[in-house]
Amino acid sequence: MFRFFETRIDFRKKPPEESPPDTLWGFYWHFIRQAKGLFIALFALGFVLAVFEALIPWLIGRLVNALSTTSPEGIFDEAGPLLIAMAAIILVVRPVGTILFRLLVNHSLAVSFTTMVHWQNYWHVVRQPLGFFQEDFAGRIANRVLQTGRPLRETVLSVARAVWQILIFGAASIGLLGTQDWRLAIPMAGWFVLYATLLGVSVPRIQTRSRHSSEARSAVTGKVVDSFTNIMTVKLFGRRKDEDEYISEGYSRLNDAFMSQQRINTLYVAGLTLLNAIFLVATGAVAVWLFSANRVDAGTMTTALLLSTQIVSMSGWVAFEVMGIFENVGTVQEGMKTISRPLTMQDKPTAKPLTVPRGEIRFEDVTFSYGEGDTVIERLDLTLKPGEKIGLVGRSGVGKTTLVNLLLRFFEPQEGRILIDGQDIADVQEESLRGKISVVTQDTSLLHRSIRENILYGRPDASEEAMREAARQAHATDFIERLVDGRGRRGFDAHVGERGVKLSGGQRQRIAIARVILKDAPILILDEATSALDSEVEAAIQESLATLMEGKTVIAIAHRLSTLQLMDRLIVMDEARIVEEGTHAELLENGGLYAGLWSRQSGGFLALRRESKGETV
Incomplete structure (x- = not known):
């Protein structure tokens, strides 16, 4: 029996393609309709x-009449049908x-329906573009x-078990008394x-202050997670007090918001208590007057x-539910x-998987800026021949990583287009695009899972x-075999901590390189791929990268130009x-910007300083 009710909702089924609406009723209906039966x-x-609950006091009243007009010996003959009913x-x-109601609530809706909402919220939010996550606290997004x-x-269940039932009970009671x-x-x-x-006056205020409390709670969650995620920075700079x-x-704002919410709740309960007292006295007075x-x-x-007493008793419970x-x-x-923010940068309905038989990449008249800021890339044309290896050079902030992010379609250019083997990446499936590109970044983050995973x-x-073999080529096997995590898991089974915090920067980088070696995609992006490695390990890995x-x-x-020669x-x-x-x-011979950058990195800057001090170089 339990299994029957527990399997009425399959939370794992593919969620609706459309975004949850940004209107309150539309948002609720988006999920309710999936379990409307x-x-x-x-x-x-x-x-x-509720109807049968109202019938009980009415039957008791009829029984009281039967008892007052019938002798004890004949009570079963007179009131037998009432007693049976x-x-x-x-x-x-x-x-x-009641059992059926609880089975529906506890086993069909309380667990599976809630899990379905959680799963679909995640499914929708995780498909937002990279910029969506860069604009907010990860903790706040997760909390929401x-x-x-x-x-x-709970909103829907409270309406069903409290508001709906008291309305039906009240309507049935008014009908029974009115007759x-x-x-x-x-x-x-x-x-x-x-x-x-009373509800009309109180509810908007309760709703508004509850939303403020929820916002304050999400803000605190975001701040706490941000602090824990960057705990190394907090401790290194000795800023614990700050x-x-x-x-x-943040907690002060949450406390104030919650206190404000509780004031309205107390005033609401006080008003309901006074209303119930007046109602009981009025009902008793009218009943006694009519009886007299x-x-x-x-x-x-x-x-x-009995009905009025039951209404008053229910109203306290309903007040809590409301x-x-x-x-x-x-x-x-x-x-x-x-959750209700529309998805952007999604695959077009006609999008097809990307095929990369050759590996040619063309940037055609590409222009891009972040929001209203300065233009980061302006009318850029660049063609990479199949199998060609290019290095992007320039000062920080000139658009090198942005160009890579555009190729990965983390962002879309305001003008121009990017083609891979003649296919506009805006017209291909996003997952297939990234499946054909391997990336090793400077800031390597690992999942809090085993090294194997x-x-x-x-x-x-x-x-x-x-x-x-991929780990061996990335020169990671030696340190992996020595690893033991806090639960005694060893080697490739050891877990690396959130974002790989249990590993050094160089170790994380080697795991990332092993991952890319294993992926073996036809297009490779190296964004400061060896920046976290010492010279000896870097030299060894350069051989693996050359093979890769x-x-x-x-x-x-790479900012170290020697790695791009x-x-x-x-x-x-x-x-x-x-x-x-x-x-x-060729660039050194031209004596332009690159030659100047090379000169400073290869000792020219130091030499200039010595000359300015009159030292012999």
């Missing part, structure tokens, strides 16, 4: 349970309905993705009107008192800021032997454009 069943059960409701309808599922679920004497229904109808007014103040400021005037019998008066509903709505609204990330279907580069089209970026061609960039190109020897 279960929610319809939930509301139907709630309707049945009450027993059926109490022993069969309520237990069966993970915090939205539970409050979205006896319309005046008995007036206090209850008035209570509903005033209750709705960091404490920075984080405590012989307008209603004792059973009807009993029914009115506050929860709008606190949850506020949390969902805050999460929507991240990190290397196999380059080619998951590779054999163990191929994986180990054979037959591939290569773009290499063996490139087929060097491209010198300055002020968003290509200003020089040629071999190392």
